[in-house]
Amino acid sequence: MLEIRNLHARVEGKEILKGVDLTIRDGEIHALMGTNGAGKSTLSNVIVGHPKYEVTEGSITFDGRDLLKMSPEERSHAGIFMSFQLPVEIPGVSMTNFMRAAVNARREALGQEPLKSTDFLRLMRETQKTVGIDRHLVSRSVNEGFSGGEKKRNEIFQMAMLRPTFCILDETDSGLDVDALRVVAEGFNKLRNEKTSAMVITHYQRLLDYIQPDIVHVLLDGRIVKTAGPELACEIEERGFDWIRP
């Protein structure tokens, strides 16, 4: 369970989050919507511990642990995964080496032996098939020269490799063609179990047709100003945000 209380955060000296309260229980899918620049990615980055974002007030706990005291890698080992809005290209680091390091770091943190090379490669192959990502992408450098859509698929591939319990999907639908959107969303649904929870950030109802949220929030100017059921997303799609503004 993720609990955010009165969260204030700054980036480059500017206050972006101005008191966010949010509770996401195990197994729940929450959609987070809001205008450009409202602070959705900022909230995500604060949850995963990006050093550029400074928390000035408030708390975040995850399964009872004080998240703000944990390093980004510890948060990852605790089961938190973020699919980045803009996945970064890392030339010279192969997907294989990257995933091997990530999988084994997580195993080490959980007190497990590193995977044997053959087992690891089998896991790569099987996961690649599950999420339907091109075999050739997985043999290249991390995101290097990937198209926008390929990068998003690669995020889901990594999610499948790491099996997180709480996922943030930050506009994973943007840049995906209709077919790819379905493939990616179905990939995500396959990975879910009754304990998996998620925060899905999107501007469109489309994604929520595939990944059905239990709760929809609207974040405007650093605050959650409205929370309701899935119907809220449809309403926003029709009417925009103006009617919600306080």
Next chain:
Amino acid sequence: MSSTTQNYIDLYAAHRNRMMEVAPQALNARRDEAMDNFSRMGLPTQSAEQYRYIDADRAFSGTYRLSLPTSRLMAEDAPVAVNNSQLLDKYYATCADADDPIVALNTAFATECLCVHVGKDINTGKPLEINDVLNGDTSLMEHKRILIVLDEGASLTMLMHYVSTDRQQFLTTQVVEVFVADGARLDIYEIEETHTACTRFSNIYFHIGSHATVRHNNIVLWGGITRNTLAATLCGEQSEVTLNGCVMADKRQQVDINTLIRHEVPRCTSHELYKFVVDEQATGAFAGKVYVAPDAQQTESDEVNQNICISPDAHMYAQPMLEIYADDVKCSHGSTVGRLDESALFYLRQRGIPLQQARQLLIQAFISQVVDYIPLEPLRQRLHAMVADRLSGELDQCVGCGLCQPRVQADGCNSSKP
């Protein structure tokens, strides 16, 4: 004159007769003249344009016992000999810059010369590996000399590996003269893996004929003070020279690479790619000059120097230079000094990779581009592994010599690896 320079003049006087006894005639013939040259110039200070990044006078100031090297050759049929007099008579001290104080000092003290000769149209096949091992139970100074001659159409791949087995202070000068005749091909790799109490000044000079290919790759993994001077002169048309290198420096390592490529004739190509990663209190310097003579039309040259400073206390100096006197040329150069990509670092950490390991992955990715240029697959693999070991700290060559800060020593920097 500095007292250090005076010490070398005195050392010369004390050892001259003995050196004259043991060394071949070709070396002796140049000795006094070189010493005169050296006395006149003295050790370079930082006011000398060529040596502004390392205080050579200070680097040479320790107390060392002069060692007169005697090379042992393991392979009988290799194209290597010690003091091949035919080769020496023809080539010795004809290519190295006599006005460089390090060359002068080396020429004054060298007592043997390792000679590599590949005859006309011969391809040696298997790479020739020269292991230069520094060992001794006291502080030692050595002046090494190497001559490499490739006749027309000859082909050679060569690996020079500098290591140290004892944790003494070592001071080495090395001068390598390389003659690559028309149509010949030379691939030469130099890897330095000594330790933090080693000072190494190495000068290599290439004289390149026409239709020849020369690739040099300089990998500095460990050392104390390292100065590598490279000069390649393109003397025949349609030749290509590539000078690449990568440097990983931390603790208080100092690594200074100084290159000069001279296009004396038309229609040659030169490439340079140098990458430095400097961390902790290390200093890196790269100065690369490309000279294009007035007649050297249709020259193509590119020079890339990319550097990463990891810690705020690390320093990097970069100085690419073009000096072009011909008008029909394609030349480019670029140099960058940056930090590790923060967003890439965070991406790796979000996936659970610990900070230190994430850094290593990024540094290795940055450096590996240089290693990727090595055409020989097994060698490339081996070098990738060496770079990885260096970064993971598995190969800690710090002797706790006072060159590094106490904090680092307390972290177990006295490794037991021999």
